[in-house]
Amino acid sequence: MISYISAFSVLAATVSAHSWVECSNHDNSLLLPWMQGNSTLNPPVIIDPEMPWYANFCHGYPRNKKNPGDWIDESTNYSWDIIDNVFNGGPSHPPNTNACHPTQRTPTYQPNAPMASAAPGDSIKLFFGGNGHTRGSNVPGGDPGIVNVYWKGAPEQEITDVSEFTSANLLATGGFAGESFSYPADPNIKTPAQGLVDKGNWLTVKMPADMAAGRHMMVWVWEAQGKPTWSTCFDVMVGGSGSGSAPAAPASSSSPSAAPVPAAAASSAPAAPAYSAPAAAASPLPALPSVVAAPAPAAPSAPVAPAPAAPVAPQAVQEPAPSVSAKPKTRACKAPRKRKVEFTA
Numbered sequence: 001m002i003s004y005i006s007a008f009s010v011l012a013a014t015v016s017a018h019s020w021v022e023c024s025n026h027d028n029s030l031l032l033p034w035m036q037g038n039s040t041l042n043p044p045v046i047i048d049p050e051m052p053w054y055a056n057f058c059h060g061y062p063r064n065k066k067n068p069g070d071w072i073d074e075s076t077n078y079s080w081d082i083i084d085n086v087f088n089g090g091p092s093h094p095p096n097t098n099a100c101h102p103t104q105r106t107p108t109y110q111p112n113a114p115m116a117s118a119a120p121g122d123s124i125k126l127f128f129g130g131n132g133h134t135r136g137s138n139v140p141g142g143d144p145g146i147v148n149v150y151w152k153g154a155p156e157q158e159i160t161d162v163s164e165f166t167s168a169n170l171l172a173t174g175g176f177a178g179e180s181f182s183y184p185a186d187p188n189i190k191t192p193a194q195g196l197v198d199k200g201n202w203l204t205v206k207m208p209a210d211m212a213a214g215r216h217m218m219v220w221v222w223e224a225q226g227k228p229t230w231s232t233c234f235d236v237m238v239g240g241s242g243s244g245s246a247p248a249a250p251a252s253s254s255s256p257s258a259a260p261v262p263a264a265a266a267s268s269a270p271a272a273p274a275y276s277a278p279a280a281a282a283s284p285l286p287a288l289p290s291v292v293a294a295p296a297p298a299a300p301s302a303p304v305a306p307a308p309a310a311p312v313a314p315q316a317v318q319e320p321a322p323s324v325s326a327k328p329k330t331r332a333c334k335a336p337r338k339r340k341v342e343f344t345a
């Protein structure tokens with residue numbers, strides 16, 4: 001029995017590294033300097049861009065992402081474990097080659113968490129958690145690998161199967177740690193247990209200049225050792241500055257930092273898909289969620305709401321005590337995930 005459990009633990013450890021896109025259009029122009037500056041304090045102050053009080057830096061969300069977020073919920077309810085579902089085939093666990101998690105196979109969006117919008121030529125910045133893996137910890141081969149974004153290149157076209165993760169469908173690629181910030185600087189510090197802090201990884205994705213107006217479905221895929229391991233699916237609504245054949249597109253400025261497309265405009269566009277944009281999302285992203293305005297009683301003051309005019313110089317930004325919806329800030333990779341059927345026969 002002991003050896004059985006050991007084998008189970010080893011097996012689970014090789015596939016437990018995980019990450020997913022938290023935000024599909026993230027503005028880190030203030031957050032990153034804050035993270036860098038606060039990391040130099042003694043002791044360092046951790047800035048975690050994922051915490052709900054930084055939600056106003058996010059201007060686009062993955063499918064079915066909740067705002068404010070709940071990473072425990074997300075890690076099981078929309079992050080798609082490709083290794084577990086695709087490559088562990090067998091009679092008791094037939095391969096499931098879907099490209100997306102079941103909750104991300106339609107363009108469904110939660111209230112206050114709209115899809116990204118952009119104009120052709122814009123760049124969007126995907127934000128995903130390092131989760132302790134930025135320096136290769138707990139990743140097969142000890143290399144953090146790469147992240148790719150796949151699409152079909154035309155509006156209203158879905159990537160549905162992992163076989164469509166091809167070079168022909170590749171829109172963007174970069175290192176998992178290519179746009180990350182982690183500390184301490186010593187590269188020998190590789191794990192959270194050793195003191196590694198890696199709260200922010202990004203991938204900048206440039207929209208092609210000739211991109212057609214409409215909703216473009218995209219899949220972010222983390223690949224290690226040449227194999228896709230995890231995916232997150234999202235959409236980008238592209239406003240009309242393309243061909244004249246496109247119908248009136250949702251009103252939107254071309255700035256990446258612009259407010260998201262109002263749901264009303266998106267749903268009235270002739271070519272708009274039947275995605276479930278909530279009517280309540282007609283205004284730009286709200287102020288900090290109400291749960292943040294009421295921090296735990298022990299918190300000395302309201303959380304610091306990062307204002308656009310805030311100085312860029314690094315400063316200590318105090319994170320409030322976690323409120324009811326705020327999950328622990330320490331986010332090492334989860335404990336070995338439950339295997340479903342391998343050992344039941």
Ligand SMILES: [Cu+2]
Pocket residue numbers: 016017018019131133332333334
């Ligand atoms: Cu992980």
